[in-house]
Amino acid sequence: MNKRKLSLLFTLMLAFLLLLSACGSNQPTAKERMQDYVHAWEKQDFEKMYSLLSKKSQKSVSKNDFVDRYSRIYDGIEAGKLKAKITEDQNKEGRVRLSASLATIAGPVKFAQSVQLTKEKRKDKENWYIDWKPNMILPKMKKNAKISVDILPSTRGEIVDRSGKPLAVNGTAARIDLVPGKMGTDQDKANTIKMLTDQLGITQAQIKSALSQSWVKADSLVPITTLDASKTDLLKKITELPGVVKTDVSSRIYPDKNASAHLTGYVGKITAELLKKHPNEGYNANSVIGKTGLELLFEKQLRARDGASIVLLDPTGAEEGTIAKKAPVNGHNIQLTIDRNVxxxxxxxxxxxxxxxxxxxxxxxxxxxxxxxxxxxxxxxxxxxxxxAYKKLSNDPKQPLSNRFTxxxxxxxxxxxxxxxxxxxxxxxxxxxxxxxxxxxxxxxxxxxxxxxxxxxxxxxxxxxxxxxxxxxxxxxxxxxxxxxxxxxxxxxxxxxxxxxxxxxxxxxxxxxxxxxxxxxxxxxxxxxxxxxxxxxxxxxxxxxxxxxxxxxxxxxxxxxxxxxxxxxxxxxxxxxxxxxxxxxxxxxxxxxxxxxxxxxxxxxxxxxxxxxxxxxxxxxxxxxxxxxxxxxxxxxxxxxxxxxxxxxxxxxxxxxxxxxxxxxxxxxxxx
Missing domain, CATH: 3.40.710.10 (DD-peptidase/beta-lactamase superfamily)
Incomplete structure (x- = not known):
């Protein structure tokens, strides 16, 4: 064979090897496969995440258990945005290094761990699959471990006048509860419900609906409504009815009542609409937010930010350690130039x-x-x-809801x-x-x-x-x-x-x-x-x-x-x-x-x-x-x-x- 033919043969073989190399490069690397898993994790697409687990991992946990556990835990900790970085481990094939931070109710939870991936052939295609472990849900987590989320309460800032007299403060309200087993005969029960509707401005249907809830038992405290604790005469009258109990609960109160109503405004439970207007600000469905007046204008200063801790528990419920903790932040008090006497x-x-x-x-x-x-x-x-009551205020020709000093x-x-x-x-x-x-x-x-x-x-x-x-x-x-x-x-x-x-x-x-x-x-x-x-x-x-x-x-x-x-x-x-x-x-x-x-x-x-x-x-x-x-x-x-x-x-x-x-x-x- 002459030199010209040898050269041509060598060129063809080189091209063939390059072609094989190019074909082989279409298969994802372990790092790229882990990146697919992280993308699904970012979206909290737990079913997609499960599909990327190795057969060995899938034998250790069923799909339903995997999805259910992630969902329950991530809902409980209010898991948010995930930031992750993946690097290859040069010392071992298929091993990657994961560094991640997951936003939660208790602050960021950080992951820093090695993850092993295994090559497996599925449907005639070979690819990398993750050898999953429970600590990829949360760090230090084991197979049968549990998670407890504890809210660390904070207090909203208060509004006082120039001398410190209260205008909008944290106090106590009177929750009216019914104890079904102590309401007496059917006639006694009917009389109590009628008296409550007459005195409290709530309907019989509301009371009966509360009493018919599935969890209600004879000795249950069934909340009906909440009243201003200063209405002592009314509270005395209704708590003398059979089965009616007053329970003190924390509440925002306005001691100056109508006199300062338009000035202070009031707070209320946040709505779905307001949640959309305040994304990524730490509010949740149970948050309280200023609705009108100074409560609204100074919401950022007054607002309380509850803390939280995510605690790892063993199967018996004993604490094993804290995964993340965020301290509560109380709102700032505001002292006005207002003189409450004036x-x-x-x-x-x-x-x-x-x-x-x-x-x-x-x-x-x-x-x-x-x-x-x-x-x-x-x-x-x-x-x-x-x-x-709201309809009456809205329809009043003198417009009590309108703020005239503005x-x-x-x-x-x-x-x-x-x-x-x-x-x-x-x-x-x-x-x-x-x-x-x-x-x-x-x-x-x-x-x-x-x-x-x-x-x-x-x-x-x-x-x-x-x-x-x-x-x-x-x-x-x-x-x-x-x-x-x-x-x-x-x-x-x-x-x-x-x-x-x-x-x-x-x-x-x-x-x-x-x-x-x-x-x-x-x-x-x-x-x-x-x-x-x-x-x-x-x-x-x-x-x-x-x-x-x-x-x-x-x-x-x-x-x-x-x-x-x-x-x-x-x-x-x-x-x-x-x-x-x-x-x-x-x-x-x-x-x-x-x-x-x-x-x-x-x-x-x-x-x-x-x-x-x-x-x-x-x-x-x-x-x-x-x-x-x-x-x-x-x-x-x-x-x-x-x-x-x-x-x-x-x-x-x-x-x-x-x-x-x-x-x-x-x-x-x-x-x-």
Whole structure:
């Protein structure tokens, strides 16, 4: 054979060997086969995992037992994401090194172990299969070992007022249980069930359903409902019924009840929808989460995170060791600037009406009270409000579920001091000059058609002080026109109109008009006395008035108690001289016998303030809905400013219905 033929033969043999090598490379390596197992493990596809076990392993555990055991254990430990790394063991064929971390209720469980794979031929195909051991479920686990998961409880952070008085705290509720064997005769049982339905607002069907559960025995404690533990008279009455037992249980409680309901909000059991909104945050189906108010806004700070431990037990139930442990983390307590005495004083005056009350310390911006009325008892929501009770709240025309202190509406004449401040800043008016005004209605020119600005008094001449304490709409409509729409709109922004309030609690922005402009002459005139399209949040109005006691600077509000010095939100919105002048004029609203808030005068306490009665009419000249407003602060060492609104006061005297209420708040808080 010549050299040419030998060379050709060698080339063909080499190609054949390369082809065989290529064909052989199609078979997975042990590492790749282990990776298939890990992929199934990541998906918790236990049936797929079982199919990858060696015959020897499958003889040691049946498919049903394998799948059932993994499922039960992984459900119990709330197994989550698996991260794994596989490396080949160079010293032995078919052996790989597994490093993995499995997320669980007790934190990550780490695997670091060698895994042997065996080559087996199945259906005429040879492949690698895992020699499985129980420690691949969880480390150190043996064939007949068991797992115990212990929850290490944590406590939710509490909310207290500036003095530490409780607003939202962890306490005890009264669970009402029935003991079937102690309910007496059928007639006694029927009487007890009827009495419970009458007193507790639950149906007979609910009680009978609870009693008919498969686990219930004669001596069982069967939970029926949970009540506010402070309802002592009701609890005494129902626990005297045969078979009725009270059991103390842990619960979130709201000692200030309706008075602080919209402020604190309430917690509740997490829903499936909320679980989807908070993925991978450690919540589970049994978690409690803030639903409204501060409980919702400060959920991250208040939230408690239970710990857990996964304990390995031998077949007898004795502990063999801890696989993983996560310590509980208690929520952080929150101390507010709120003064519960002020909060309760505000609510006491508002609880029979629809309205809102805001109180601040104008010197430092501490919010002392935030009340919305009517309200609801947040304890009812935590303990499980009945559908009938919730329906009643939802259908109430006074809307007790609505939070009014976050809203914004027409401020009426309480807006006039701001108009005056802008006018004085631009020297559009002379505060000492008397302005001649004829009659009770006025229009700038005939182009206004049938529209007029009206006033209650008809003094022929008024200066700024008189216009404020008499609340002369025509004076301030004319003043707004003297300022001009562009200047008025620009200066309103300096007072925070159109901006969010610098506070964690979300409040509606105050607006001067729908588009922020005052292009229309009638709109500008109406805006001068707080009508038109002006809309103000009550807290924002309080901050504007704080400039009268802070040399023209608007204080920055604070809801969380702090030792930090106060700061200003808006600086130099007016000069100190203008602030002092207007504050002096506003004392006449109360002190002058002709002042619109003279009925709020208190002996020994000097007050300044302004009333407002915004009107909501479909047509000028017609009667319509009115709201009553009153803002007041004490002028000597000013430490309390109250803004109160009561809705639908058209048949109660407008703002005159509100002024005595604010007066009582000052008497109760400052005269202690």
């Amino acid at each position: 909060q309760d004083a505000l609510y006491s005056q508002l609880k029979k009406d629809a309205g809102t009350g805001v109180a601040i310390d104008p010197r430092n911006g501490d919010i002392l009270g935030l009340v919305s009325a009517p309200a609801y008892n947040p304890n009812d929501f935590v303990l499980g409000i009945s559908s009938d 809203a914004a509406s027409a401020p009426g004449s309480t807006f006039k001091p701001l108009t005056a401040a802008i006018a004085l800043t631009h020297k559009a008016i002379d505060p000492n000059q008397s302005v001649a005004i004829e009659g009770k209605k006025w229009q700038a020119n005939k182009s206004w058609g049938d529209y007029y600005v009206t006033r209650l008094d008809q003094d022929p001449e008024v200066n700024l002080e008189e216009a404020l304490f008499r609340s002369d709409n025509i004076y301030f409509a004319q003043t707004a026109l003297k300022i001009g729409g562009a200047t008025f709109a620009a200066d309103a922004k300096k007072f925070g109109f159109g901006a969010s309030l610098p506070i964690d609690y979300p409040m509606r922005k105050s607006t001067l008009s729908n588009d922020g402009k005052l292009d229309s002459q009638t709109l500008l005139a109406n805006s001068g006395y707080g009508q038109g399209q002006v809309s103000v949040n009550p807290l924002h109005l309080s901050l504007i008035y704080s400039a009268f006691v802070n040399d023209g600077n608007m204080i920055k509000p604070r809801l969380i108690k702090t030792n930090d010095p106060p700061t200003f939100w808006k600086k130099k919105v007016m000069t100190p001289e203008i602030a002092q002048l207007l504050s002096k004029d506003l004392t006449q609203v109360i002190d002058n016998p002709a002042g619109t808030a003279h009925d709020a005068k208190i002996g020994g306490i000097s007050l300044a303030g302004k009333t407002g009665t915004p009107e909501f009419k479909q047509e000028q000249g017609k009667t319509g809905r009115e709201n009553g407003w009153f803002v007041a602060y004490n002028t000597d060492d000013p430490r309390l400013m109250v803004t109160m609104i009561v809705e639908n006061t058209q048949k109660q005297g407008g703002s005159h219905y509100v002024t005595p209420k604010v007066k009582k708040v000052f008497e109760e808080v400052l005269k202690k």
